[in-house]
Amino acid sequence: MRLTDFLRTAVLLTAASATSLAVVAVFGASAEDNTLLLYVAVGWWALAGVAGFVIGFRPEPSRGIGRMLAAARATHALPELEPGRVVVTRLWPVAAFTLVCGLFAFFLPQVPAIGCGYALVVALAWRRQEGAVTAIEDRDGARFYVERGSPFGPTTLVRTPGLRKVEAPVEVARRAAAPAQPGAASRERLRRASSSGHGRVLATCSGSSHARRAVATP
Numbered sequence: 001m002r003l004t005d006f007l008r009t010a011v012l013l014t015a016a017s018a019t020s021l022a023v024v025a026v027f028g029a030s031a032e033d034n035t036l037l038l039y040v041a042v043g044w045w046a047l048a049g050v051a052g053f054v055i056g057f058r059p060e061p062s063r064g065i066g067r068m069l070a071a072a073r074a075t076h077a078l079p080e081l082e083p084g085r086v087v088v089t090r091l092w093p094v095a096a097f098t099l100v101c102g103l104f105a106f107f108l109p110q111v112p113a114i115g116c117g118y119a120l121v122v123a124l125a126w127r128r129q130e131g132a133v134t135a136i137e138d139r140d141g142a143r144f145y146v147e148r149g150s151p152f153g154p155t156t157l158v159r160t161p162g163l164r165k166v167e168a169p170v171e172v173a174r175r176a177a178a179p180a181q182p183g184a185a186s187r188e189r190l191r192r193a194s195s196s197g198h199g200r201v202l203a204t205c206s207g208s209s210h211a212r213r214a215v216a217t218p
Contacts, residue, residue: 028109048117052124
């Protein structure tokens, strides 16, 4: 499974876990008529959202992903693609975390409320990791894949050759990105018209001079 697809799936599943825990926490607090818990939970979720947004604002990969990229095993053969098995063997802790926290919803709703905040932090902190890995792949001309491995072992990667992205020169890109100045086309048309009129005047004067010389010649 491509590492970029794995990271996208991890973010979506973690966000789904946070949503599910928030729903069960609200239902559990409503069943107990615990308004204070609802207020505290909403404040905790807002704080967790801000923390996750700040942590995930950086465009470079995290230290953990950076170590995995550096330790990736290089090979020229495309590994066997098993996205379903990779998701199950690598992301089962997300499902287990959601299930365990959700079991406390109706007799201890504080647990899913707290778990929702942590899941929210992880989802927002990982939201830009896919783009960071894509940038590294385009720069180095490589593709990274996640190996299935053991469900309880560390995540390992495989590196295969890929296509390198060639960037346009800085000046060309700057000119292409620069907005067109207002009136530039009109000034260009006036310049061309004046140049053309000047040429016609010179041609007419030259013709008149030749005609006068022809008449004056005996």
